[in-house]
Amino acid sequence: MKGTLRLVSIGGGLVLWHALAVWVIDDSVLLVSPLVVVAKGYEMLFVTADLYPHLFASWWIFFYGMILAALVGVPVGFLMALSPLVRDYMAPWMTALYTTPRIAFAPVILLWFGIDIGSKIIIVFLGCVFPILINSFYGMRVVSREFVEVGRSFRLSEGRLFVKILLPASVPFILAGLRLAVGRGLTGVAIAEWFGATEGLGHLIFFAGQTLNMPILFVGVAVFGILGILGFQILKIIEDLATPWKKGLEAN
Amino acid sequence: MQQRGLRRGLLSILGGLILWEVLTRLLLENELLIPPPTSVARSLWKLSFAGELNRHLYATLFEFTCGFSTACAVGIFLGYLMGRYPWFDELMDPWIATLYSIPVIAFVPLIIIWFGIGLFSKIVVVFKITAVAIMLNTAAGIKNIDPVWLELSRSMRLSPWETTAKIRLPAALPYIITGMRLGVGRALLGVIVAELMAANEGLGYLLRDASETWDSPKLFVTVVLLAAMGMGSFSLIKKGEQRLAPWRESAEW
Numbered sequence: 001m002k003g004t005l006r007l008v009s010i011g012g013g014l015v016l017w018h019a020l021a022v023w024v025i026d027d028s029v030l031l032v033s034p035l036v037v038v039a040k041g042y043e044m045l046f047v048t049a050d051l052y053p054h055l056f057a058s059w060w061i062f063f064y065g066m067i068l069a070a071l072v073g074v075p076v077g078f079l080m081a082l083s084p085l086v087r088d089y090m091a092p093w094m095t096a097l098y099t100t101p102r103i104a105f106a107p108v109i110l111l112w113f114g115i116d117i118g119s120k121i122i123i124v125f126l127g128c129v130f131p132i133l134i135n136s137f138y139g140m141r142v143v144s145r146e147f148v149e150v151g152r153s154f155r156l157s158e159g160r161l162f163v164k165i166l167l168p169a170s171v172p173f174i175l176a177g178l179r180l181a182v183g184r185g186l187t188g189v190a191i192a193e194w195f196g197a198t199e200g201l202g203h204l205i206f207f208a209g210q211t212l213n214m215p216i217l218f219v220g221v222a223v224f225g226i227l228g229i230l231g232f233q234i235l236k237i238i239e240d241l242a243t244p245w246k247k248g249l250e251a252n
Numbered sequence: 253m254q255q256r257g258l259r260r261g262l263l264s265i266l267g268g269l270i271l272w273e274v275l276t277r278l279l280l281e282n283e284l285l286i287p288p289p290t291s292v293a294r295s296l297w298k299l300s301f302a303g304e305l306n307r308h309l310y311a312t313l314f315e316f317t318c319g320f321s322t323a324c325a326v327g328i329f330l331g332y333l334m335g336r337y338p339w340f341d342e343l344m345d346p347w348i349a350t351l352y353s354i355p356v357i358a359f360v361p362l363i364i365i366w367f368g369i370g371l372f373s374k375i376v377v378v379f380k381i382t383a384v385a386i387m388l389n390t391a392a393g394i395k396n397i398d399p400v401w402l403e404l405s406r407s408m409r410l411s412p413w414e415t416t417a418k419i420r421l422p423a424a425l426p427y428i429i430t431g432m433r434l435g436v437g438r439a440l441l442g443v444i445v446a447e448l449m450a451a452n453e454g455l456g457y458l459l460r461d462a463s464e465t466w467d468s469p470k471l472f473v474t475v476v477l478l479a480a481m482g483m484g485s486f487s488l489i490k491k492g493e494q495r496l497a498p499w500r501e502s503a504e505w
Contacts (some may be wrong), residue, residue, distance in 0.1 A: 005342040013347055030366065088260035093268065096501065101441040101481035103448065103456070104475045107463035111471075112264065189446070190357035202357070206449075209361025217362060225354040232353065 025076055032214045041222065044206035051223070057200040061117065065124025066178075066185055073129045074174055077136025092182050098130045110195055120192035128189030131180035139173025140166060175239040182231035186224060287469045292476065295469035304456025311453040315371055315443055318438050323435065325380075327386030328428060332416075334387065335394020335424070336422075356442045361451060369450035377442040382435035386428060393427025394420055425496050433489045440482055455481075468486065 014034050021033040028036075044051040080087040080094075106123055113119035143166055151161045195203025207213075207218035269289050276288040287295075299305040334341040360377060367373035397420060405415045447456025455474055462471035 003343045005339060006346055009343045010346050084257075085260075088257045089264040091257070092261040092265050095483060096479050097438065100475070100479035101437070101444050101482055101485045103441055103444045104459060104478040107459060107471055108475060109469070111463070183353065187355040187357050187441070190355050193359070205358055205361055209365060212365065221358045221362065225350055228353040228355065248380055 028214055029212045030214070032218065036215050037218040037222065041219045044216075045221060047212070051204075051219070054199050054201050054204045055099040058193065058202065061120045061124055061192060061200065062185055062189050064117075065122045065188060066128050066181065068125045069128035069132050069181060069185075070120065070174075070178065072125075073113040073132030073177070074136045075081060078132040078140050078170075080133075081137045081140035094130075094133070097126075098134075102127050102188065106191055106195055115195065115197070120189075120197070124185050124188035127191075128181035131184060132174065132177040135173045135177025135180070136170060140169025142173075143169040144249070172239065172243045175235065179232060179235040179239065182235060183228055186228055186231070190218075284466060284468050287434065287472055292472045293467045296473045296476070299473060305458075305473075305477075308453050308455050308458045311371070311451075311457075312443060312447065312455045312481075314384065315374040315447075315454065316378055318371075319375040319443070320382050320435070320439060321439075322375075323379045323439075324386060324432065327383040327431065328390050328421075330383075331387040331390025331428075332394055332421070332424075334391035334426035336420075341391060347394050348384060348387060351380070356381050356438055357445055360442065360446050364446065373448045374443050374451070374454070377446045378439045381439045381442045382432070385435035385438070386431035389427045389431030389434070390424055393424030396427075397423045419454065426493070429489065429493045429496055433486070433493060436485045436489055437482065440478075440485065444478065457476075 017031075018033045018035060021031045023037075025031045041051075076090075080090055091224040102123070105126060107217035109119045109122050109126075113122060114138050147169060148161070151165045156164060189200070190202035190205065193200035194206050201220055201223060205217060205224075208220060272286075273288045273290060296305075330344070334344055355495050356377075359380065363376050363380070364373050367376050401419050401423060402415070405419045410418065443454075444456040444459065447454035448460045449456075451457045455478055459471065459474045459478075462468075462474055
């Protein structure tokens with residue numbers, strides 16, 4: 001029952017979309033049928049294979065941006081959680097950077113770093129770093145007092161306490177932060193590639209938009225959607241693997 | 253404790269600004285790359301006097317408010333239906349989930365083709381982004397309602413309408429606010445992107461204009477204004493969240 005309604009919804013939506021595109025609008029500049037989109041996607045993947053350069057270009061920007069964000073976000077988040085001094089001095093700048101729409105920084109970053117891959121990575125980095133940082137911060141803050149007290153009563157040194165208790169306890173939070181960062185990172189990729197890029201998925205979408213090429217535009221949007229869902233699911237699996245105790249807790 | 257944090261925060265901002273000013277004046281001396289804060293302030297003053305700034309600011313605020321308020325109304329309504337009726341939830345869910353997982357930016361070219369380059373397309377961008385976030389959260393709030401409250405409403409013999417108005421919606425309110433908070437940031441991003449791509453007014457347009465004419469002070473003015481808008485809307489919603497759901501440890505950022 002549950003599955004059927006879902007299928008009906010997807011099927012019905014697609015049929016509606018097709019009907020709207022073919023009989024109501026009937027203008028390939030405004031809307032194309034999902035069949036055309038699938039055909040175009042198939043062609044770009046397996047016939048002409050011209051989707052791959054864009055995919056790889058975007059992938060590397062995304063990958064480096066995420067790695068950089070994790071390398072910076074996790075330690076800074078920990079530092080802010082463990083030291084009130086660092087926290088108080090950093091907080092206003094973090095708030096400002098976090099709440100400003102990221103696109104505002106894009107022209108500034110381009111001005112400083114040029115239109116190389118470096119500035120694109122930084123734009124992705126800016127998007128990803130905050131969810132990671134904030135989650136690391138909270139992970140470290142909400143470690144159960146009992147765990148810390150157990151560590152204290154075993155006379156763990158500060159360093160051992162960190163490695164044995166604080167770090168493992170905050171792993172689920174860091175992974176959740178990474179998962180949240182995927183979506184923001186993809187948005188970052190799109191923003192970055194829109195400014196002065198010659199390839200990449202973002203470039204593909206904007207170019208298709210400007211040349212009113214609907215099939216390619218929809219393929220680009222769909223690829224972004226698929227990547228978003230895929231990244232989210234993969235990190236979810238990693239999360240379950242890395243924190244097996246959480247699953248037991250949920251089952252209880 | 254709170255006071256000390258505030259004092260340090262102010263100190264940090266002030267120190268940062270002074271450092272920025274000194275470094276740019278002494279070391280870089282290149283207004284194009286990083287203008288010192290004072291010339292940003294001067295540019296802000298000049299632009300706001302010319303009335304140019306107000307026009308752009310109003311345009312962006314107008315687009316944002318229109319889109320956001322319609323999104324709240326529609327999002328809460330549909331979210332309520334999704335929370336109440338499982339069949340409706342299943343009908344909507346695949347499409348909502350897909351819409352939610354595609355980056356905002358990817359939709360902007362499409363929306364501009366469909367709705368033109370005027371105010372309306374930006375309102376649609378804000379609407380799309382916010383409505384989805386609010387819908388998902390409202391549905392979760394309605395679903396997670398404590399059954400005890402529903403029993404209470406039954407023993408008080410509340411009519412279905414009263415149950416909705418007095419029990420279900422208030423119970424979902426914290427969730428709805430969270431949806432709004434999630435929507436605000438993304439919607440602001442969306443509207444700026446849409447303005448950057450195709451518009452003749454608004455802060456996004458100003459951003460593009462400034463970066464294309466290499467007017468760095470103006471560029472930084474826009475960045476500062478956008479930061480102010482982001483922080484303002486964020487802290488407003490956070491205040492609302494703290495009032496409506498004080499039991500939740502709300503995000504510090």
